[in-house]
Amino acid sequence: MLVLGIETSCDETAASVVEDGRRVRSDVVASQVLVHAEYGGVVPEVASRQHLATVVPVVKRALAEAGVAPHDLDGIAATCGPGLVGPLLVGVELGKALAYALARPVVGVNHLAGHLAAVFLDYLGNPASPAYPHLALLVSGGHTLLLRVDGPAQVKSLGATRDDAAGEAFDKVAKLLGLGYPGGVVIDRLASQGNPEAIDFPRALPGRQDLDFSFSGLKTAVATRIRARGLPEPEQMPDFCASFQAAVVDVLVRKSRRALKRESLHDLLVCGGVAANRGLRAALAAAAEADGFRLFVPTPKLCTDNGAMIAVAGTWALARGERAPLDLSVDPGLPL
Ligand code: KG4
Numbered sequence: 536m537l538v539l540g541i542e543t544s545c546d547e548t549a550a551s552v553v554e555d556g557r558r559v560r561s562d563v564v565a566s567q568v569l570v571h572a573e574y575g576g577v578v579p580e581v582a583s584r585q586h587l588a589t590v591v592p593v594v595k596r597a598l599a600e601a602g603v604a605p606h607d608l609d610g611i612a613a614t615c616g617p618g619l620v621g622p623l624l625v626g627v628e629l630g631k632a633l634a635y636a637l638a639r640p641v642v643g644v645n646h647l648a649g650h651l652a653a654v655f656l657d658y659l660g661n662p663a664s665p666a667y668p669h670l671a672l673l674v675s676g677g678h679t680l681l682l683r684v685d686g687p688a689q690v691k692s693l694g695a696t697r698d699d700a701a702g703e704a705f706d707k708v709a710k711l712l713g714l715g716y717p718g719g720v721v722i723d724r725l726a727s728q729g730n731p732e733a734i735d736f737p738r739a740l741p742g743r744q745d746l747d748f749s750f751s752g753l754k755t756a757v758a759t760r761i762r763a764r765g766l767p768e769p770e771q772m773p774d775f776c777a778s779f780q781a782a783v784v785d786v787l788v789r790k791s792r793r794a795l796k797r798e799s800l801h802d803l804l805v806c807g808g809v810a811a812n813r814g815l816r817a818a819l820a821a822a823a824e825a826d827g828f829r830l831f832v833p834t835p836k837l838c839t840d841n842g843a844m845i846a847v848a849g850t851w852a853l854a855r856g857e858r859a860p861l862d863l864s865v866d867p868g869l870p871l
């Protein structure tokens with residue numbers, strides 16, 4: 536079964552062909568980062584126009600790299616939410632047009648379900664898939680969620696952020712530090728050369744027994760410190776980034792461990808852009824070793840937005856018999 540996945544929910548135009556919900560035949564991502572960096576964040580209307588200009592070439596390249604002709608496809612999947620309404624419409628309209636022209640089924644995929652599905656892809660030797668039920672930590676630019684996953688479409692939220700998402704905290708702090716947009720990957724790189732104990736940044740809600748997160752206090756602590764002492768000198772930047780990153784990672788790891796214990800789960804799946812963070816990956820690997828749970832994290836390229844994760848979630852939906860009508864629309868606030 537060959538499925539084309541189209542992802543245009545934010546600022547990456549992505550398309551991928553996945554075989555049998557597992558084998559990535561192609562994985563093309565055109566990032567708009569340089570366009571939006573000028574504004575310090577994603578400008579929705581600019582993103583829509585970029586997607587319009589890029590999506591057809593990206594899909595053509597995904598088909599070519601997979602060695603697949605359009606008529607070889609068995610189905611098409613496009614992200615239909617959550618995300619930015621204009622960008623989502625570009626992907627969904629193309630998905631429907633292709634489905635109509637090729638007389639193939641189309642499904643709308645929830646972007647978050649896509650992130651959760653990414654770990655099941657066999658990509659550069661990913662390990663075996665997690666079992667159901669499992670715990671998922673979904674950490675992206677828009678979401679920070681702890682989920683109990685009982686099956687591909689059976690997901691229950693155990694905890695969420697009360698304010699900023701983890702990726703948003705990385706991006707906002709990077710902006711405060713003058714490190715540009717998007718900031719997660721820059722902080723990750725600098726943090727790898729710094730001392731995480733150099734500055735004692737606050738950990739939000741540490742003693743509470745719930746599984747919620749809060750990152751706005753940490754962001755304020757960073758802003759207050761910069762106001763009081765000025766921007767760190769370049770040679771202090773690694774320590775500053777390592778200390779900030781440690782505050783985020785600490786809380787994510789602590790609450791994940793608590794959720795695993797409380798729910799008696801033995802597999803932890805981590806996904807979303809922040810799952811690419813090396814500090815988080817290392818801390819979770821150490822926790823897995825200490826507590827004896829199995830850890831599943833996609834390869835970094837599959838943590839951030841991509842078409843392969845949409846294709847695999849779409850493959851599952853098609854296999855369940857789901858079909859979207861040709862008036863399928865998008866929902867910027869689509870819940871999981
Ligand atoms: O999943 P994603 O690509 O898009 C959304 O669905 O939001 O996640 C993007 C977020 C951004 O906030 C970005 O700064 C963050 O993931 N991110 C990282 C890293 N790579 C991407 N954060 C920390 N460390 C990274 N290596």
Ligand code: ZN
Pocket residue numbers: 646650675676807808839840
């Ligand atoms: Zn995402």
